[in-house]
Amino acid sequence: MDNPNLNLTPQLAVDVRNVTKTFGIGETKTVALKSVNFEARQGELLMVVGPSGCGKTTLLSVVAGTLNFEEGEIDVFGSSLHRLKPAQITEFRKRNIGFIFQQFNLIPTLNAVENVSVPLLIGGMARRAAEEKAAAIMKKVGLGEKIKARPYDLSGGQQQRVAIARALVHEPRLIICDEPTSALDSETGHCIMELLYEVARSPQCCVIIVTHDNRVFQYADRMTEMEDGRVRRVHENPARKNGSAASLLVPV
Amino acid sequence: MYHVALRMLLGDRPKYIMLVSGLTFAALLMSQQCGVFFGLLSWTTSHMRNMRASIWVVDPKVEQINEVKPLRDTDVNRVRSVVGVAYAAPMYAGLMQARMADGGFKQVQIVGLDAATMVGRPGNILAGRLEDLRLPSSVMIDTDAVVKLSIGRSHPLKIGDVFEINDREARIIGICKGAKSWTGAPYIFTTYEQALRFAPPQRKMLSFVVAEPAQGLTAAQVARKIEKETGLKAFTEEEFFWSTIWWYFKNTGIPTSFGTTILLGLLVGIAVSGQTFYSFVLENTRHLAALKAMGASNGLLARMLLLQALTVGLIGYGLGIGLASLLGFIFLNKGQPPFFMPYQLPLATFGLIFLICIFAALLGIRRVAKLEAAIVFRG
Structure with missing residues (x-):
């Protein structure tokens, strides 16, 4: 679980500068992000934490290019999202971003390997080749025996592993995770986090996790704490910096 | 995907x-x-499929094939006299009553054909000979008539059997198959003269004059000439078909x-x-x-x-x-x-x-x- 990258000058994976996002108009107008500045580095697992309604998910959405924002600039692996047209952002997401959702969002009528192959199919790969590649990555996440299983035949942890395989199968550089462990028991949550931590070890990748789940804070290289639409603090995890796996951060 | x-x-x-x-x-x-x-x-256009003719000549006020306003007998010769008409023949079409063996009756569609040329004869004769229609009281019935007029009999009507049309004897000499009529009445073919004997007498009895164009002319060209020279209405087969269809669209x-x-x-x-x-x-x-x-x-x-x-x-x-x-x-x-x-x-x-x-x-x-x-x- 070493992360030698953190000892070097890390390159930025995500650079958010003065981003403002509002919802509604007039009296119902709500400012979800207030001139937010935020960074995520290549080769790190970054957690975004904070109370409900503080803007974590909104921040995740604008970084992922799934939500427009009014002001500010966002660079993801050198691409300026604020300058891209919607179709270009979609194309960027297709090639560079993997998603892991709280409720897994697996298509119930597809079996596990078909679910995992979806990003490859969206990218235009032929079905047979996509399913072969999906089967290979399912073995890596420990679900080699379950490739034909339907989502409802799998436990919560297994479903999230399928979702992780789906997020990784097209080899994206940025993995966006929304509460990946909140629907799982503690043991399964730690297994999932081990997997994500492994992914984050790749120097070209970055994993950003929005979570409330203080059971998994220990896996973060850094933690960004949000409050009222702003980034309050950024914590470095010294244990991670030293390459230790067992350190536990005090919840922010 | x-x-x-x-x-x-x-x-x-x-x-x-x-x-x-x-x-x-x-x-x-x-x-x-x-x-x-x-x-x-x-x-509604079953007449045209059961009695084929290229040109149908009718009273100027007739709009569709199921309404008959009788012509004068001399109108046949007037049509024949038009240059471009290869031949023209009289035709009778009318509803009459046929008595069944059990005393009941059914409406039947009588078609009277020119005995010399048999123009408008049924296209699909299943049994019997068309020429036998020239024998006294002879009729050729369609398969629908076999079913409907056999009620009360021990066996279905066949060649040689006799029944009554308007209290006159009708002897079956053949059985044909044709399209069903608009009224549901089965078709009964006979000669024009025999049809007039079955029918209640009227001043004018001729329903249609059916004609064919001479070689080298189209039915439409000859129909227009007939209209111009006789003052009667002449339809080609297609014109009469669509005129009938549109009449039902507009009037029903x-x-x-x-x-x-x-x-x-x-x-x-x-x-x-x-x-x-x-x-x-x-x-x-x-x-x-x-x-x-x-x-x-x-x-x-x-x-x-x-x-x-x-x-x-x-x-x-x-x-x-x-x-x-x-x-x-x-x-x-x-x-x-x-x-x-x-x-x-x-x-x-x-x-x-x-x-x-x-x-x-x-x-x-x-x-x-x-x-x-x-x-x-x-x-």
Whole structure:
């Protein structure tokens, strides 16, 4: 679980500068992000934490290019999202971003390997080749025996592993995770986090996790704490910096 | 991604069955009712299929083939005298009563043919010889008459049997097969002179003059010449067909009645399919948003929805048109109600089902186009 990258000058994976996002108009107008500045580095697992309604998910959405924002600039692996047209952002997401959702969002009528192959199919790969590649990555996440299983035949942890395989199968550089462990028991949550931590070890990748789940804070290289639409603090995890796996951060 | 779209569709069994059922019902209702409507219209022109002639000459006020305003006997010769007419013959057509063995009676359609030329003779003679019509009191009956006039007899009517038409003896010399008449009365062919003996006497008895154009002239050219030189109305076969069809469109409630049912089928199809498909899209909003987040473009999602809509459309259409054809087959075997399915009918039904599916898909596509991928992060 070493992360030698953190000892070097890390390159930025995500650079958010003065981003403002509002919802509604007039009296119902709500400012979800207030001139937010935020960074995520290549080769790190970054957690975004904070109370409900503080803007974590909104921040995740604008970084992922799934939500427009009014002001500010966002660079993801050198691409300026604020300058891209919607179709270009979609194309960027297709090639560079993997998603892991709280409720897994697996298509119930597809079996596990078909679910995992979806990003490859969206990218235009032929079905047979996509399913072969999906089967290979399912073995890596420990679900080699379950490739034909339907989502409802799998436990919560297994479903999230399928979702992780789906997020990784097209080899994206940025993995966006929304509460990946909140629907799982503690043991399964730690297994999932081990997997994500492994992914984050790749120097070209970055994993950003929005979570409330203080059971998994220990896996973060850094933690960004949000409050009222702003980034309050950024914590470095010294244990991670030293390459230790067992350190536990005090919840922010 | 298209197989993913199909798997999403087929995996939701209740919605899939509802969609296919709605479209099957719409296709069945539209094609079956149209088939009965076209069948009914085809019955209105059955004279023209049972008594073939290139030119039909009638009273100037006649608009369609089932209304007869008798001509003078001399009108036959007036038509014959028109240059370009190869030959012309008198024809009688009228409804009379035939008495059955049990004392009951049935209305019959008497057709009187020119005894010399037999112009307008039945095209499909199953038994007997046409020439025997020249014998006294002879008639050739169609298969419908065999069924309807045999009531009260120990065996179906056959050649040599005798029955009464307007209290006069009629001897069967042949049996033919023809199109059903508009009134439901079976066809009975005889000579023109014999028909006049069966018919109640009137001042004028000639129903039609049927004619053929001389070689090198078209029926339309000769028909116009007949009109110009005799003052009578002359139709070509096609002109008389469409004149009859349009007369029923303009003067009866049949098109409105069938049109309402057909429209109902279309509306039910639109409502059921549109609503069900939209609800299918709504239920899959999270999955569609997830696909969008993963990089599926609006175009790709629109094509997936179109494929889903057209798949249920094709299956619904196939089942609907199949059921309509089965019903038509049963109707035709029973002899009624009327049924006629020209090749344009399945094509038109396919077109309407296609439009319903496009409409249903557009509802979903509109929803997906507005869908924010970010909703997938909301709880």
